[in-house]
């Protein structure tokens with residue numbers, strides 16, 4: 001805000017009392033869709049979530065979780081965890097990375113900032129390496145942005161370009177990597193025709209190479225380092241289209257988990273290791289899965305794995321990925337300035353907060369929730385607990401994940417009465433939904449529902465209030481559909497499994513013995529979205545939300 005009259009003090013709410021314990025549950029990837037056999041939430045036994053929906057119609061509603069409601073460029077953009085948790089925690093809608101990069105590319109401002117000036121120094125004598133997710137999913141990166149960047153840098157003096165691709169299959173259909181690599185190869189061929197030495201240098205599947213998050217498995221980042229920086233990988237190919245096609249022939253491989261490969265010349269030498277004097281840009285805009293590679297590329301003192309070589313490079317992120325760590329220090333586009341989040345306000349107003357998830361979603365209820373900041377606002381009022389996730393497996397193998405453990409931690413935190421807000425993320429619907437395994441996703445949804453029950457029971461015991469919602473859809477629709485909603489088949493007559501998120505709205509339910517009988521959802525916020533949840537939660541803690549927050553979803557009527 002920056003105005004001299006600014007204060008963290010929140011006004012007391014005239015109608016909502018203070019001192020109620022609030023259990024705040026985010027079901028990751030839990031949207032609302034028509035019931036059918038590809039709606040795993042519908043197929044699964046979910047008595048707790050069902051009872052919230054049918055038990056109290058005034059206390060259950062849907063909220064928007066995709067597109068402009070969460071700061072994404074268009075209504076065709078599905079929701080995701082970063083933008084969803086940002087909106088839930090910040091209470092306002094910020095133009096998100098995808099949109100900011102679009103604007104910076106369209107205006108040319110991306111080439112005028114400090115970040116571009118910094119990497120440009122290497123264009124004469126060195127190579128420019130671009131590392132990132134190759135897809136049009138719009139969650140972590142977008143192909144069209146990469147294409148514009150390639151054009152822009154080559155027009156501004158980059159003479160030698162190497163692209164290190166990470167195949168997707170998670171935010172887009174599995175198998176689509178081949179088409180994306182073909183498109184990129186075509187663009188690079190056009191650049192070569194104009195005299196730019198441009199090639200794909202390495203690749204691998206995003207879940208196996210480079211894009212780990214929250215330090216779940218550094219081996220993933222190391223595999224990327226070996227291929228991208230050292231030019232070493234178990235598979236060597238002369239071109240990337242052949243690499244992806246060939247590696248996909250093994251039924252164990254899919255786009256998400258493609259093993260690392262490097263492109264070699266006729267002498268078998270890697271065409272694009274990263275060496276002294278080169279520039280590197282990680283072109284993903286989303287933070288969580290770039291923080292680890294950014295550390296490896298930027299930190300002089302780094303001992304998590306043996307980098308073998310630490311080349312003297314100029315490195316910039318598409319965005320700055322961690323505002324607290326200032327990582328990376330150089331970036332092409334300024335990230336959204338998500339300030340004055342509800343977590344920060346509540347802590348300033350004495351609200352004691354507990355947050356918990358397992359590793360793969362831990363940063364969602366902490367880092368994303370707090371506007372992409374790691375760490376506590378006030379460690380004497382907050383406690384964040386991370387339950388280690390299984391690593392090295394795909395979550396269809398263990399679809400219950402750590403839901404029970406998360407719920408038990410939340411239960412204990414609630415019953416301890418040491419906290420005013422107990423916030424969790426239950427990852428199952430999302431993480432298992434991304435595997436495309438429909439049966440496992442049904443098991444996952446049941447496990448998440450059971451976890452909700454444990455938390456609601458604890459809230460019941462302490463006379464508290466619950467808020468159960470989700471960050472975006474995923475498990476409620478596991479099939480790609482045509483415009484009229486019919487499942488699409490592939491050339492073998494099998495359904496096209498949807499591993500990605502969806503455009504669906506998500507539920508929000510409130511209740512518990514601490515909620516006064518007259519509290520209900522307002523009828524005059526029909527387009528409410530995730531950003532309306534923060535003001536709602538502030539009210540339930542007994543405060544009026546700041547005036548620039550999106551409207552509260554609740555009201556009190558006299559019975």
Ligand SMILES: O=C(O)[C@H](O)COP(=O)(O)O
Nearest residue numbers: 080081082139170171430
């Ligand atoms: O990073 C991922 O796992 C997916 O691209 C998006 O999933 P999330 O937004 O739920 O984390």
Ligand SMILES: [Mn+2]
Nearest residue numbers: 028029081471
């Ligand atoms: Mn999510």
Ligand SMILES: [Mn+2]
Nearest residue numbers: 029430431434
């Ligand atoms: Mn997801």
